Amino acid sequence: xxxxxxxxxxxxxxxxxxxxxxxxxxxxxxxxxxxxxxxxxxxxxxxxxxxxxxxxxxxxxxxxxxxxxxxxxxxxxxxxxxxxxxxxxxxxxxxxxxxxxxxxxxxxxxxxxxxxxxxxxxxxxxxxxxxxxxxxxxxxxxxxxxxxxxxxxxxxxxxxxxxxxxxxxxxxxxxxxxxxxxxxxxxxxxxxxxxxxxxxxxxxxxxxxxxxxxxxxxxxxxxxxxxxxxxxxxxxxxxxxxxxxxxxxxxxxxxxxxxxxxxxxxxxxxxxxxxxxxxxxxxxxxxxxxxxxxxxxxxxxxxxxxxxxxxxxxxxxxxxxxxxxxxxxxxxxxxxxxxxxxxxxxxxxxxxxxxxxxxxxxxxxxxxxxxxxxxxxxxxxxxxxxxxxxxxxxxxxxxxxxxxxxxxxxxxxxxxxxxxxxxxxxxxxxxxxxxxxxxxxxxxxxxxxxxxxxxxxxxxxxxxxxxxxxxxxxxxxxxxxxxxxxxxxxxxxxxxxxxxxxxxxxx
Amino acid sequence: xxxxxxxxxxxxxxxxxxxxxxxxxxxxxxxxxxxxxxxxxxxxxxxxxxxxxxxxxxxxxxxxxxxxxxxxxxxxxxxxxxxxxxxxxxxxxxxxxxxxxxxxxxxxxxxxxxxxxxxxxxxxxxxxxxxxxxxxxxxxxxxxxxxxxxxxxxxxxxxxxxxxxxxxxxxxxx
Numbered sequence: 253x254x255x256x257x258x259x260x261x262x263x264x265x266x267x268x269x270x271x272x273x274x275x276x277x278x279x280x281x282x283x284x285x286x287x288x289x290x291x292x293x294x295x296x297x298x299x300x301x302x303x304x305x306x307x308x309x310x311x312x313x314x315x316x317x318x319x320x321x322x323x324x325x326x327x328x329x330x331x332x333x334x335x336x337x338x339x340x341x342x343x344x345x346x347x348x349x350x351x352x353x354x355x356x357x358x359x360x361x362x363x364x365x366x367x368x369x370x371x372x373x374x375x376x377x378x379x380x381x382x383x384x385x386x387x388x389x390x391x392x393x394x395x396x397x398x399x400x401x402x403x404x405x406x407x408x409x410x411x412x413x414x415x416x417x418x419x420x421x422x423x424x425x426x427x428x429x430x431x432x433x434x435x436x437x438x439x440x441x442x443x444x445x446x447x448x449x450x451x452x453x454x455x456x457x458x459x460x461x462x463x464x465x466x467x468x469x470x471x472x473x474x475x476x477x478x479x480x481x482x483x484x485x486x487x488x489x490x491x492x493x494x495x496x497x498x499x500x501x502x503x504x505x506x507x508x509x510x511x512x513x514x515x516x517x518x519x520x521x522x523x524x525x526x527x528x529x530x531x532x533x534x535x536x537x538x539x540x541x542x543x544x545x546x547x548x549x550x551x552x553x554x555x556x557x558x559x560x561x562x563x564x565x566x567x568x569x570x571x572x573x574x575x576x577x578x579x580x581x582x583x584x585x586x587x588x589x590x591x592x593x594x595x596x597x598x599x600x601x602x603x604x605x606x607x608x609x610x611x612x613x614x615x616x617x618x619x620x621x622x623x624x625x626x627x628x629x630x631x632x633x634x635x636x637x638x639x640x641x642x643x644x645x646x647x648x649x650x651x652x653x654x655x656x657x658x659x660x661x662x663x664x665x666x667x668x669x670x671x672x673x674x675x676x677x678x679x680x681x682x683x684x685x686x687x688x689x690x691x692x693x694x695x696x697x698x699x700x701x702x703x704x705x706x707x708x709x710x711x712x713x714x715x716x717x718x719x720x721x722x723x724x725x726x727x728x729x730x731x732x733x734x735x736x737x738x739x740x741x742x743x744x745x746x747x748x749x750x751x752x753x754x755x756x757x758x759x
Numbered sequence: 760x761x762x763x764x765x766x767x768x769x770x771x772x773x774x775x776x777x778x779x780x781x782x783x784x785x786x787x788x789x790x791x792x793x794x795x796x797x798x799x800x801x802x803x804x805x806x807x808x809x810x811x812x813x814x815x816x817x818x819x820x821x822x823x824x825x826x827x828x829x830x831x832x833x834x835x836x837x838x839x840x841x842x843x844x845x846x847x848x849x850x851x852x853x854x855x856x857x858x859x860x861x862x863x864x865x866x867x868x869x870x871x872x873x874x875x876x877x878x879x880x881x882x883x884x885x886x887x888x889x890x891x892x893x894x895x896x897x898x899x900x901x902x903x904x905x906x907x908x909x910x911x912x913x914x915x916x917x918x919x920x921x922x923x924x925x926x927x928x929x930x931x932x933x
Contacts, residue, residue, distance in 0.1 A: 631911025
């Protein structure tokens, strides 16, 4: 097609083009200038599985009820999970999550000039921290509040670039608040080095306080008040019938005072949880037990860290070139790790593996040797459904089926929707249903087969089958040493990660 | 301008529709006809002395587990050993697919060629299902039958690789 320069079009067409370009430009500007006052923390990105796990833990009712307490000065903030960062500090993974801050809450350690209040706002940062103990997987959480000192150049090193115990050349304070808004501990830093330790003075109060001069005498110890500010906006709608436009008026006010005791000290600048843990795992269950992980992605992540599970899978991987299938079925110990596993094996050169269970189990794993399927078979799904319907699962919410194949693939299958899986299992109740299931998997368009199909094709088809058939099951793909299990979905012709956002399995 | 807006709208709609459709996996409700199955319809039998196995196949169009409708063969079988009837589903020979009284489900859609039927069959005596492969000779009107256990994990199922009906036999169309 011949290209026509813009000015060669008739005038009405030029006008149309101009409008189109203008609209595109405005749309672009609108989308790129949209205000977001959340701190930007983007590198390094946390993988979806990790963020899903942390989010599921954090969104427990216990944590939410602490934040939403009526006297919590932080009750109006919420986590912005799309902006997160993690690091390993000592024996903990530290997740730093930006916050949604609709009331533009900030903290100031000095007198605030109302005319320049936005400058003060920019010198304060609030971030949610979640700590995961690498040994026990126990999690705790707090808010970190930074207030830059007058001498600190936030343009040179923005507060967003600083991280928990990675304060670079920061001068100012770093305070830690429990989720219910109570000050726990804090530090004053000068050029990145701790100069003072901060502790509560128990003189906090809520209310509309004056913007008074704050006391500060930190040698060797002294107290200092910090004002917590917020913006409140009121919108007045026009009177019906009289025209005019709605008008919004915003006012800033200090609404909470926190007094802390400064004492000269050195220290690591870290969070010291109050005795009692400051919000650990569900007290009714051992923190490491999978029952406390009601999200299949969290459970898969835990399996990736479970030495025994990885060992059993490795044992099986070493046998995939034998011409018989091997496997284990097992129960978990109190910590949620497989124990007292029973080894099983199939017949030489015969597909399949048979075992009989007389008690409840927590999962089974097996091999597909050379020439067999690169993914789960119909019988694998059928057996999972049979164990469920026969009441042979210790806990369907945490039950795991695993396969490692000679095609170099390894997968987990877990229930992600108990209601759907219950219905699906009922449809597979008869022994003859296995042939219907097998037929569906082998037939077009899925065509999951041992020969003539690549592992990728089988994987894509298997995921699509799980989705289309409303099985209530989720596939996880493992890496070669079983240290990572990624939930998968099929969408728009591609296999994508499938985080378990919001999934809380309940009976 | 109006024309341009219409064109842009149509373009965006088309792009959205193109994104929604996946040629690899047609939407549920799609029908997969298979006229080639017609040639296998009928009764096939094997006799060895007083042992007899008969399989009657008929073509159906059924709704599968993934929401597709497709043509397939369902079958009923009748097995006599030493003149004694061991098991049979022939009494349900006029049943519909949805009654699930058939004891075979077969198709040639798995890419092994039109003359190879694969699927599953029920062992009524041992109360289990197994895999079956029928290599059909359309000239001689025979089919070689091979049965195996279903591949994969089999939990709490009867002794593997023991079947009620004979294995590795050839049936002839009647």
